[in-house]
Amino acid sequence: VDVAQAARLAPVYALIDGNSFYCSCERLFAPKLARRPVIVLSNNDGCAVARTPEAKALGIAMGAPFFKIRDLCRKNGVAVFSSNYTLYGDMSRRMNEIYHQFAPEVEVYSIDESFLNIVGLARDYTAYAQELRQRVLRWVGIPTCVGIGPTKTLAKLANRTAKTYPELNGVCDFTDLAMREKYLGDTPVGELWGVGRASAAKLEAIGIRTVGELRALPPKRARQVLTVVGERMVHELNGVPCLPLEALPAQRKGIAVTRSFGKAVTTLEEMQQAVAAYATRAAEKLRRHRLAAVTGFVFMHTHAFNGDPWSHTGKAVEFLEPTDDTHELIYAATRAAAGAWRDGYRYAKAGIMLTELVPVAQVQTSLLATLDRERRARLMAALDGVNSRFGRHTLYPAIAGHRQSWATKFERKSPRFTTSWDELPVVAA
DNA sequence: TCTGGGGTCCTAGGACCC
DNA sequence: TCTGGGGTCCTAGGACCC
Numbered sequence: 001v002d003v004a005q006a007a008r009l010a011p012v013y014a015l016i017d018g019n020s021f022y023c024s025c026e027r028l029f030a031p032k033l034a035r036r037p038v039i040v041l042s043n044n045d046g047c048a049v050a051r052t053p054e055a056k057a058l059g060i061a062m063g064a065p066f067f068k069i070r071d072l073c074r075k076n077g078v079a080v081f082s083s084n085y086t087l088y089g090d091m092s093r094r095m096n097e098i099y100h101q102f103a104p105e106v107e108v109y110s111i112d113e114s115f116l117n118i119v120g121l122a123r124d125y126t127a128y129a130q131e132l133r134q135r136v137l138r139w140v141g142i143p144t145c146v147g148i149g150p151t152k153t154l155a156k157l158a159n160r161t162a163k164t165y166p167e168l169n170g171v172c173d174f175t176d177l178a179m180r181e182k183y184l185g186d187t188p189v190g191e192l193w194g195v196g197r198a199s200a201a202k203l204e205a206i207g208i209r210t211v212g213e214l215r216a217l218p219p220k221r222a223r224q225v226l227t228v229v230g231e232r233m234v235h236e237l238n239g240v241p242c243l244p245l246e247a248l249p250a251q252r253k254g255i256a257v258t259r260s261f262g263k264a265v266t267t268l269e270e271m272q273q274a275v276a277a278y279a280t281r282a283a284e285k286l287r288r289h290r291l292a293a294v295t296g297f298v299f300m301h302t303h304a305f306n307g308d309p310w311s312h313t314g315k316a317v318e319f320l321e322p323t324d325d326t327h328e329l330i331y332a333a334t335r336a337a338a339g340a341w342r343d344g345y346r347y348a349k350a351g352i353m354l355t356e357l358v359p360v361a362q363v364q365t366s367l368l369a370t371l372d373r374e375r376r377a378r379l380m381a382a383l384d385g386v387n388s389r390f391g392r393h394t395l396y397p398a399i400a401g402h403r404q405s406w407a408t409k410f411e412r413k414s415p416r417f418t419t420s421w422d423e424l425p426v427v428a429a
Numbered sequence: 430t431c432t433g434g435g436g437t438c439c440t441a442g443g444a445c446c447c
Numbered sequence: 448t449c450t451g452g453g454g455t456c457c458t459a460g461g462a463c464c465c
Contacts, residue, residue: 042451049447049451067449083451110447196445227457229444256453305450351452409449 011241012119012148012175013155014129016099016136018091019143019163021112022050025091026081028141029417029425037078041066044260045082045409082410088112090418094140102132107245115152117245129171149174152243153236156193157184157211185212194233199226211237251359252289257282258299258351261406264308265347270406271300272334277400278352279333283326284392286354287384292322292363293329293354298336303348311347313340322363325376326383330397391420 018024022040027033037054041047048055048064058076060069066080073080092111099106103116122128129146136144147159154174161183162172174180190200192211202225208214214222215237222230232242257278265271275298286293299314315336323329333352365373386395415423 044449044451046449046451063450065450070449113447194445198444229457250455252454254454258452260451303450306448349451353453408451 009119010150011117011245012125012150013152013245014103014116014118014125014132015109015113015147015152015155015159016095016116016129016132016144017113017159018095019145020050020052021091021142022081022083022088023052023055024142025084025088026079026414027052028091029087029414030079033079037076038081039073039078040081040083041412043083043408043410044262045411046260049083080412082413084414084416086416086419087414090416091140091142095136095142095144098132098136098139101135102128105245105247107247108249115155115245118148125175126171126173129173130169133170143170145170147172147174150239151236151241152245153193153233154180154239157187157191160187160191184215185210187211189214192233194229199230202226252291252357254353254355255282255285255289255291255293255357256351256353257285258349258353259408260349261347262409263406265300265350265406266345268338268341271341271347271350272337273399273401273404274350274406275333275337275352276330276397277404278350279329280326280397280400282352282354283324283329283380284384284387286324286357287380290360291357292324292360294319294322294356294358296332296352296354296356298333298340298350298352300337300340300347300350302345308346308348311342311345313342315340317352321365321373322358322360324360325380326397327376330399334399 023038038052039048039055040050042049045066048060051060096108099114099116103118105117107115109115125148133144145159145162147155147162149155149158158172158174162168162170189195189203189211217234219231219234222234235242296317297314301312302308304310317332317336383395417425
């Protein structure tokens with residue numbers, strides 16, 4: 001294959017994603033669950049965020065609160081897991097390694113979806129995609145589907161089609177006009193990538209219900225109804241690419257660490273402990289991305305669900321110099337938490353959002369700064385080094401707390417089978 | 430009498446994605 | 448008792464600049 005020549009051709013996008021990805025990761029290490037319904041819960045064991053087809057068939061909706069479906073799950077033998085992001089992240093990394101063997105340009109779109117530009121890499125794109133699926137299944141163990149198209153939007157639709165129609169065997173190619181004719185037209189417009197509830201209602205109001213009808217809309221009209229986003233959509237549906245493959249991730253614009261509490265927080269001391277722990281995590285993320293924060297925001301709020309009085313408060317944080325220093329972030333965040341705190345509420349959630357970020361390499365230092373930045377940076381490097389070698393929570397600031405009464409719930413979490421020596425799977429033979 | 434044109438930056442809010 | 452977290456992009460309007 002002449003990769004340089006292929007790159008000059010109009011792109012052919014392949015979108016590959018894991019089937020019920022989080023559930024498939026759990027099944028991989030629990031083969032007994034192969035035919036049983038499986039769901040994975042959100043943080044704090046709150047809602048169902050991943051379901052196998054067997055679980056969907058029981059009527060478990062995306063986002064269903066777990067306490068409402070607990071009985072249903074027990075009666076039907078549904079295997080229920082907390083989110084295990086370490087495990088899912090590692091499986092995702094392995095899958096993307098394989099994608100790079102199949103295509104020179106790969107865009108990691110989400111933890112379980114990647115776009116590949118496969119133009120010119122095969123005579124028969126469907127066969128190529130099947131080969132890719134087989135290798136991922138054999139080497140990583142995760143079942144996938146692939147959608148192919150001349151634009152990302154069509155590849156997305158093709159992927160959905162591959163999942164919907166079993167006779168396609170997991171691959172659908174929309175560079176093939178006959179395939180588009182056969183499967184595309186009657187798809188409800190709300191299924192389209194980028195059309196949510198609000199846009200679907202606007203389209204409905206002008207009599208557009210299906211993808212086929214939207215495709216026939218004049219682009220200028222689409223712009224009137226759905227701004228430039230709608231205009232791009234119509235072009236993409238007609239095979240004119242407007243969304244390029246982004247192989248290099250763009251610089252992050254914000255970093256957030258926000259969590260629901262496992263148990264309501266009612267004292268400022270606990271709140272500051274939680275906020276310090278979140279600031280610690282935020283600082284780790286900053287350093288991993290080689291970014292420093294200039295401004296941010298600490299917030300806390302109650303839950304209206306159970307009749308608790310409503311309170312949403314927050315306070316800005318600002319740094320004299322951009323920083324990625326854990327202790328500087330903790331100091332600012334705990335002070336902001338004290339400023340935002342109001343007595344007498346049962347807080348259910350808090351977080352820190354860092355909003356203005358600059359690359360560490362471009363930090364403008366202040367004449368007034370008093371910190372010894374170089375020593376601080378060495379300390380942070382040592383901290384990260386220890387935690388990377390011995391596990392994330394080996395070394396942490398005392399204020400972030402050893403006993404965390406408010407800690408987010410993960411009561412049904414599987415082991416980190418592939419990333420922790422203590423949690424390796426045991427095989428009996 | 431005649432009163433421009435073109436641009437940036439910031440913010441808030443809405444919408445959407447996985 | 449129990450309802451997630453972390454992102455991006457677009458628009459409109461105001462302030463400001465030359």
